[in-house]
Each structure stands twice: as structure tokens, then as C-alpha cells.
Amino acid sequence: MSNTKKAIQGGKWITISTVVSTVFQFVQVSILARLLDPAVFGVVSVSTLLINFFYIFSNLGFSNSIIYKQETDQKVLSTLYFLSLMMGFVIFVLVYLSAPLVIAYYKEPRLDKVIKLASLYFLIIYFGQIYLFLLQKELRFRDIAIMEIAGAAIGMCVAIGLAYQGFEELSLIYGQLSMHVVRTILQIAFGIRLFFPSLYFNIDLIKEHLRFGLYNVGDGFLGFVQGNSDNIVVGGLLGVKSLGYYTIASQLAIFPITKLNPIILQVAYPLLAKMKEDDNELRKAYIKILDLISYLNMPLLAGLFITASSVVPLLYGPGWEPTLPLIQIFVFQSLCSCLANPLFTIAFTKGKPNLLFYLNLVTLIIKIPLLYWFGSYWEVTGIALAFLTSTFINLVLNFMIAKWLIGSFYQAFFANFVKPALFCLLMVLSVYLYQQFVGNEGVIHTFVQIAIGGAVFVALTLKYKMSLPEILAMRKSI
Known part of the structure; x- marks a missing residue:
């Protein structure tokens, strides 16, 4: 095979x-x-x-x-x-x-x-x-x-x-x-x-592995601090109860990243490592990964954004209302993160883990002041906004590094990205109209909203992205 x-x-x-x-x-x-x-x-x-x-x-x-x-x-x-x-x-x-x-x-x-x-x-x-x-x-x-x-x-x-x-x-x-x-x-x-x-x-036999891991550890350390500094600040300044709300909100919003993205990236990295000398093929693969991640993650995040007020009580019961504004902020943060994640496959494939280290270092320098500045004005909501802002800056820098490693991909990426973005806007609008004119609370209304949003996105995807015969033909070829 x-x-x-x-x-x-x-x-x-x-x-x-x-x-x-x-x-x-x-x-x-x-x-x-x-x-x-x-x-x-x-x-x-x-x-x-x-x-x-x-x-x-x-x-x-x-x-x-x-x-x-x-x-x-x-x-x-x-x-x-x-x-x-x-x-x-x-x-x-x-x-x-x-x-x-x-x-x-x-x-x-x-x-x-x-x-x-x-x-x-x-x-x-x-x-x-x-x-x-x-x-x-x-x-x-x-x-x-x-x-x-x-x-x-x-x-x-x-x-x-x-x-x-x-x-x-x-x-x-x-x-x-x-x-x-x-x-x-x-x-x-x-x-x-x-x-x-x-x-x-024999430690001498693994020197190359240790050298390779040096920047990986440094990148991991900085990635941890800049990725979790918000949790550290929330727990230390506002207490573990506020951290509990913050944790549940972030977990719900980052589910697409922690669950769907590894499906793609876990399979992609070993495969890309076998074609590390061909920049053209790497660029094509990177664009396909971004396209697939967009279509998988964006409808879930958009759906969570518009249905959070009915989904949260259904999932967690009463008492979790403080998570609602946090979830809606984390939706946008998650979108930026999921588009930034594939860079590691390119960086490690090209033997450049040091670039991830420097990226996280710059992001951390930006993020820490934002956490305390925004947090001092808007407390836990401000910390979530600071996380979103720093993640967006990280994404911009992330794309610049990817371009340097494999060449320009912006035009192809944005051409692919426009469609799921527009589909999600129409999906959100459809669900919003249902909420305003029909209802928003209860199990039945929640499931109807999810069904409407899913139907709109799937219909638009089949019409303007890939038809059902094309999907069946691709599945048959696989």
C-alpha cells in the first residue's frame, strides 16, 4: 500500500x-x-x-x-x-x-x-x-x-x-x-x-535527536507560557471559580482544534516528512491542509457562536451563564489557532523547529502586557480578548514564516477561504432569523437551529465547492 x-x-x-x-x-x-x-x-x-x-x-x-x-x-x-x-x-x-x-x-x-x-x-x-x-x-x-x-x-x-x-x-x-x-x-x-x-x-548515539529537540523544548516552553498565560492570570488574580468558567468556555470553543485538527496534522506530518525536498509539493499540501481545516472547523465554530445561549444550558445545566460571552470570544480565537496549527508540519519537515521557538517568543512578548492591560479593564472577559488579539498577531506572523519556507501561497489560500467564510455568514444569519421569529430555548429549538445551520452549510458546499457525485467519485477512488 x-x-x-x-x-x-x-x-x-x-x-x-x-x-x-x-x-x-x-x-x-x-x-x-x-x-x-x-x-x-x-x-x-x-x-x-x-x-x-x-x-x-x-x-x-x-x-x-x-x-x-x-x-x-x-x-x-x-x-x-x-x-x-x-x-x-x-x-x-x-x-x-x-x-x-x-x-x-x-x-x-x-x-x-x-x-x-x-x-x-x-x-x-x-x-x-x-x-x-x-x-x-x-x-x-x-x-x-x-x-x-x-x-x-x-x-x-x-x-x-x-x-x-x-x-x-x-x-x-x-x-x-x-x-x-x-x-x-x-x-x-x-x-x-x-x-x-x-x-x-549511549548518550552519544542520540546527540542529533537531542539537538533537534533543543529548539522543540524551547518552543514548547514558550508555547506553553503564551498559550496558558491567560489561565495562569485568571486563576491567580480572580480565583479558581473564575478559572472554572474560563476553562469550560475555552474547552467548548477549542474542541474543533483539539479533536478535528489532529486528524489531519497527525496523518500529514509523517507523510510530508517523506517529501521534504520538494517545496512545490509541500506548498500544495499546505494549501490543501488549510482548505480542509477551514471547511471542517469554521461551520462548527460559527454554529457554536450563534447557538451558545441555548447549547450551554442544554450541555451543562443551569449556573454556567457566565461562560456565554467567553465562548463567543473563544470562537474567533479558535479560528485563528486552527489556521496557525499546520505551520509545525512545514517547520519540522524543513528541519526548522527554531522558527516556532522565535514565533512563540514574539507572541509571548506581545501577549503578557495585553493580558494585564485588558484584564485590568474587563477582568475575565478582557483576558479572553487579549488572548484573541495575540492569537491573531501570531497567525499573521505564522503565515509570513510559511511563505518564507515554501513560497507564496496567499492567493490560493484566500481564494479557498472566502467560500467557507461566506457560507458560515449565511448559516449564522439563517439561525439568527429562526431565533428571532420562532424560538431559542429548549431542546427542540436547539436541535432545529443546529439542523438549519448544518443544512445551509452543506447545501452551499455541495453547490459551490464540491458536488455529491464528485464526493462519491473521490470516495470510490480512495
């Missing part, structure tokens, strides 16, 4: 796993939002921030370097494997001991048990992580999909079950740990044929 066909098949499997995992996550959040106080989500959000921060340093960029170098040397892989395990143990100790400092900043005693329990994450994932990287390199996305679905299902069941038993914030942590245990076991089971670690460790 050709690499292209493998990528297409992989995209199908990742799509399935993403849809199923998304359903599980929606069910979990919808149920827990009715059982738990918003402050609980804020507390767990803090532990997630801490875990994500330390993960930057323990990863060392090995996933990208293994795929970029198409690494197969068993001695190199063994060295990377044992180095990851050692780093995981060190990070576990650091996270565990950091609890008092985090509690002092957020002034929240409940963080003690949460952080210490969450630190076990680093003792779990590194036993199987290198197998995940190798499965990605070999485009074995069916196996990856099975891992994701199984982990998400177990994690959801554990979290909901413990929440009903009164475990509060710990129910979410136990759910996350259960999910990672299942994934790690399956990663080893599926990947053991590709690599069986030997008792070998």
Missing part, C-alpha cells in the same frame, strides 16, 4: 477515534458539570497546567525527531527509551514537590492532593510513549485509534463513577490516570513488534 493510501486509511481511523472520544468527553463534561461546582474544574485545570508544563521538558522533542529522521536503529531507540524513563521519574519528583508553591500562588488547599496524585502521570506514560511515536512513523493509525477509544471510555467511566461517589476533583484525576494506564498498556502491546528495548544506553 502506498504512503498516500496509508495516510488516507489512517485519517479514517483517526476520524473514528476522534468522534468517539469527543462523544465520551462531551458526555463526561455534561454529567460532571451537573455534579461538581465550577471551582472543581478550576482546581483540576491548575493541575493540568502543571502537568503540561513539565511534560515539555520530559518529552525533549523525541516524537518529532523520530519521525523526521525515520529512526529505526534499535540501539538509538533503546537509549531514547531509557532516557525518557529517567526523565519521567525526575519530573514526577519535581511535580510532587511543587505542590506547596502552587498552593501558595492560587491560595487553594485542595490542590495538594490533586497535584500529588496527578504527578503519577509521569510514572505511567513513558513506558509506552516511544511505541506511539513508532506507530505514527509507520502510519499505523488504526492501532492508535483503538488506544484512544479504549482509554477515553475507561477514563470517562472512572471519572463519572467516582464523581457520583463524592470524590469531587479527585474523580477527574483518577479518570485521567486510568485513561493513560490503558493507553500505555495498548501502546506496548501494539508497538512491541517494532521495538523491543535492549539493555543499552
